[in-house]
Amino acid sequence: MNATTLPTTARVRRTRATQEPAWVRWSLIGLTLAFLTLFLFVPLILVFYEALKKGTDVYFAAIIEPDALSAIRLTLTVAAIAVPLNLVFGVAAAWAIAKFEFRGKNLLITLIDLPFSVSPVVSGLIYVLIFGLQGWLGPWLAEHDIKVIFAVTGIVLATVFVTVPFIARELIPLMQAQGTEEEEAAVALGANGWQTFSRVTLPNIKWGLLYGTILCNARAMGEFGAVSVVSGHIRGSTNTLPLHVEILYNEYNFAAAFAVASLLALLALVTLALKTMVESRITQPKENANEHRSA
Amino acid sequence: MSTFRQHSILPGFNLALGFTLLYLSLIVLIPLSAAFIRTTELTWQEFWFAVTTPRVLASYRLTFGAAFAAASVNAVFGLLVAWVLVRYRFPGKKLIDALVDLPFALPTAVAGIALTALYAGNGWIGQYLEPLGIKVAFTPIGVFVALTFIGLPFVVRTVQPVLEDIEAELEEAAAMLGANRLQTFTRIIFPTIFPALMTGFALAFARAIGEYGSVIFIAGNMPMVSEITPLLIITKLEQYDYAGATALAVVMLVISFILLLVINLLQWWGRRRGALA
Numbered sequence: 001m002n003a004t005t006l007p008t009t010a011r012v013r014r015t016r017a018t019q020e021p022a023w024v025r026w027s028l029i030g031l032t033l034a035f036l037t038l039f040l041f042v043p044l045i046l047v048f049y050e051a052l053k054k055g056t057d058v059y060f061a062a063i064i065e066p067d068a069l070s071a072i073r074l075t076l077t078v079a080a081i082a083v084p085l086n087l088v089f090g091v092a093a094a095w096a097i098a099k100f101e102f103r104g105k106n107l108l109i110t111l112i113d114l115p116f117s118v119s120p121v122v123s124g125l126i127y128v129l130i131f132g133l134q135g136w137l138g139p140w141l142a143e144h145d146i147k148v149i150f151a152v153t154g155i156v157l158a159t160v161f162v163t164v165p166f167i168a169r170e171l172i173p174l175m176q177a178q179g180t181e182e183e184e185a186a187v188a189l190g191a192n193g194w195q196t197f198s199r200v201t202l203p204n205i206k207w208g209l210l211y212g213t214i215l216c217n218a219r220a221m222g223e224f225g226a227v228s229v230v231s232g233h234i235r236g237s238t239n240t241l242p243l244h245v246e247i248l249y250n251e252y253n254f255a256a257a258f259a260v261a262s263l264l265a266l267l268a269l270v271t272l273a274l275k276t277m278v279e280s281r282i283t284q285p286k287e288n289a290n291e292h293r294s295a
Numbered sequence: 296m297s298t299f300r301q302h303s304i305l306p307g308f309n310l311a312l313g314f315t316l317l318y319l320s321l322i323v324l325i326p327l328s329a330a331f332i333r334t335t336e337l338t339w340q341e342f343w344f345a346v347t348t349p350r351v352l353a354s355y356r357l358t359f360g361a362a363f364a365a366a367s368v369n370a371v372f373g374l375l376v377a378w379v380l381v382r383y384r385f386p387g388k389k390l391i392d393a394l395v396d397l398p399f400a401l402p403t404a405v406a407g408i409a410l411t412a413l414y415a416g417n418g419w420i421g422q423y424l425e426p427l428g429i430k431v432a433f434t435p436i437g438v439f440v441a442l443t444f445i446g447l448p449f450v451v452r453t454v455q456p457v458l459e460d461i462e463a464e465l466e467e468a469a470a471m472l473g474a475n476r477l478q479t480f481t482r483i484i485f486p487t488i489f490p491a492l493m494t495g496f497a498l499a500f501a502r503a504i505g506e507y508g509s510v511i512f513i514a515g516n517m518p519m520v521s522e523i524t525p526l527l528i529i530t531k532l533e534q535y536d537y538a539g540a541t542a543l544a545v546v547m548l549v550i551s552f553i554l555l556l557v558i559n560l561l562q563w564w565g566r567r568r569g570a571l572a
């Protein structure tokens with residue numbers, strides 16, 4: 001639906017009849033900027049200001065301290081497991097949903113989106129109910145000396161849960177808009193499944209795939225609530241970066257807390273920059289696909 | 296949709312769908328059902344008692360009240376931001392458009408400590424509010440501020456594309472027929488974007504209800520006063536009250552599912568409106 005309407009009307013030159021008077025325009029712009037400054041920009045600037053308030057020595061000391069380094073390592077490890085898993089899932093789900101017709105498709109799409117509407121705390125809790133000491137598998141896991149809750153495995157599982165929809169929901173509409181003609185042509189010409197996917201589908205969806213991956217990664221590295229429930233907050237062992245921020249903050253070590261937080265804020269800014277760059281690339285093939293279809 | 300796609304010549308359907316269902320079951324569906332199945336260990340009376348104690352009821356009031364207030368503020372200002380970004384040109388517009396998504400990208404713990412430092416009695420904003428008798432940090436108002444921050448992009452991002460798609464001809468026709476700008480807005484533009492606005496509101500509300508990270512720092516977390524329901528779940532877990540925590544989680548899940556249904560209906564309504572226009 002969205003893909004078939006061309007986004008041109010916004011650029012139509014407006015005449016006096018369909019344009020507000022200048023004073024209305026500028027007061028609305030002013031109000032918007034004031035609101036966004038108060039709610040977005042000031043908090044963002046404050047993170048960096050508080051982080052650097054006591055000087056760069058304190059700042060870097062907080063970041064290269066062993067507990068912080070281990071938190072960075074764990075956060076990177078968790079993202080390095082969770083993101084590829086959801087990448088494979090996203091591609092498989094989008095392939096099935098976008099390229100084939102079958103019953104219950106809408107239900108499946110809703111189920112994929114489900115983790116977005118679950119509270120992060122509940123997302124962590126459900127894994128405790130399965131793998132925790134009082135959980136379904138708890139006694140068996142204890143017998144075999146396997147730790148899931150209060151261990152890295154639990155953190156990975158909770159992170160995978162909260163980031164399940166990101167890549168799939170990016171790819172499904174994109175691949176639906178692209179249709180199946182190109183893949184069918186490839187198969188008719190004798191390409192096997194892998195060749196069809198890697199030579200025809202993948203080049204068409206690469207920017208959408210990248211877009212979903214960027215968002216998935218940002219959430220995987222920044223997740224707090226779900227991870228907080230399953231982590232156990234063991235310093236130097238099951239502490240991710242966001243949890244480390246919390247611990248430092250609760251110890252009134254504000255300079256260090258904001259120093260570590262500034263790393264995550266930088267990650268957010270890099271994410272937004274990449275996202276904006278990739279966004280301009282995604283619209284291109286979408287429009288081409290439409291021209292192609294309407295031709 | 297053509298019917299022949301049901302007999303597609305494309306390979307990999309069984310593999311792709313099979314993997315999708317397996318993955319979804321293991322990661323999402325079975326764990327979620329665990330919450331519901333574990334609650335059945337309680338009798339109905341025990342369950343009802345667990346989810347209606349005064350402390351729990353106070354947490355519902357705060358969670359839903361603050362989430363509703365925050366989503367309402369986001370509906371008004373989100374519409375304003377979307378309008379300004381779509382209709383007007385001003386320096387720095389591209390940058391602002393990109394930064395609107397900051398609450399999505401910024402980890403909630405970072406947002407939480409930043410807002411707390413900002414609104415604390417000695418903070419950049421708090422120091423001016425304190426003399427006026429307005430305390431934000433460590434009060435229910437703080438919860439509202441945090442929820443407003445995290446819900447900000449939803450309304451903007453749902454209204455923006457609909458606003459972009461409104462045909463200029465429609466507004467020209469209204470102007471030709473003698474409508475002033477305010478009439479055009481209230482009679483033509485607003486009804487067109489209303490479904491998207493409601494969708495954005497519902498998304499922001501749903502997100503705010505479950506939010507944890509950004510709230511716990513600024514809330515002060517006093518039982519009966521500034522304790523949100525997700526925090527109460529964690530408190531119960533830490534006291535090894537698994538049954539109580541699970542019962543509360545089930546209440547939250549049921550509410551989330553109802554909201555998800557409402558959001559789907561709103562989106563369906565919006566698509567139908569769009570098709571008719």
